[in-house]
Amino acid sequence: MRMSTLQKLRTEILECLDQGQKPRLILDLDSTIFCVSPRTQFILRQFHSSQHAKPFLESHKQAIDILNAIETLPTDWGIRSSMIRHEVFARLDFFEAVRKHWVEGFFSNEMLIHDVPYKGAVEFVRECYTLGAHISYLTGRDVPRMGEGTREQLIRHGLPLDNDHDLQMKANSGLGDTNYKAEYFENLDGDLKHVWFVDNEPVLLHEIERRTPELNLIYTDTVHSGREEPSPKWPSIGMSWSL
Ligand SMILES: [Mg+2]
Structure with missing residues (x-):
């Protein structure tokens, strides 16, 4: 039987841990974990x-x-x-x-x-955290307008947040999402083979793939700008995070 994206991700996280590596799961928030x-x-x-x-x-x-x-x-x-x-x-x-x-x-x-997490999303992220993955969030939201509310939102829904650094937000609203996120991965320490990034926007996933091809991308098939189509190669998760 073909494994779902989530089953495969869980297996890869476990394999990574078995090899003595620390897997990292990095997630977008809007239209990835939360339905807005x-x-x-x-x-x-x-x-x-x-x-x-x-x-x-x-x-x-x-x-x-x-x-x-x-x-x-x-x-x-x-x-x-x-x-x-x-x-x-x-x-x-x-x-x-x-x-x-x-x-x-x-x-x-x-x-x-008012945001509502997609069904099963919080549970899956918590499961990965319990298994031993490092969990962090990379969002296009900016600190001045949404920093406080975002932190509270993660805590309210029981999403793992070990330290402040695990919530990456833009310092100001003037930065474009695509370049902001692509640069983040270009500057990330460690082997990107052990990092999984989950996001719903094809425009930025294409750019990130071009600039850091070794990073593992997962596409959340929820809603997006429509400016580009997702790659059929990306493993995808729908609106329900069911195994
Ligand atoms: Mg998003």
């Missing part, structure tokens, strides 16, 4: 109370009413698809205002409480 669609849903439903909504309260009452009850799906990336599905018709400046409100909320400590 409930975060987006909550933020969109709050639009009516935002300062950005003020110019539209009368002229776009119908569109705001739709947002008040909008339902996002785990397959939505960003805000566009849910608004199309709910047939939000409005002027362009209305959508710009909604986007501003969403950006402010989405990239903030306060809204992380």
